[in-house]
Amino acid sequence: QQQVKQSPQSLIVQKGGISIINCAYENTAFDYFPWYQQFPGKGPALLIAIRPDVSEKKEGRFTISFNKSAKQFSLHIMDSQPGDSATYFCAAHYNQGGKLIFGQGTELSVKP
């Protein structure tokens, strides 16, 4: 049962453009919504995270927008760079037990 749905599966953006990745969740027992970034040959690494009582969080060029009523959240990458080319996973953290449920992943390619 997939509790976190992510789209699109792949994304091509020109350098300097905005990359947008969307996720939707079903379970209300989640207390954090992190995004992970994975480069080829590496394991995923935490990029940015948001709590459900916050509507937006920004760190540098990366912003999470959160819509609690719609059970949706998204990652925006402003001024996308070729070095941002990676696979991005959204996730939801259970408030008990520490489990993460991951989305299907988005392969981002930023063209120079």
Place this chain on the structure above:
Amino acid sequence: DVKVTQSSRYLVKRTGEKVFLECVQDMDHENMFWYRQDPGLGLRLIYFSYDVKMKEKGDIPEGYSVSREKKERFSLILESASTNQTSMYLCASSLGPLGYEQYFGPGTRLTVT
């Protein structure tokens, strides 16, 4: 610096073989996790452990078992490897049950022929 290491980057095994994947973390983390990563399916949780000698089933435990004899080491065991277990296997650790930041190893690409 935080580090999670996995015993092999690439592994090729035959159908029916018993396979051991080892994971070691040096951060004194309580929690350890095993995932498999497949294109279009994301990361799916196989097993996790909150403490030594404790284990919990994840979403896809069938065909796998785990062992955690020491806090820093978490092993994934494929009792009888099958071709549908060909995948990338990722180990992760986190500090405490409330930690949403998991630290991942580089992964083991397992091919079962």
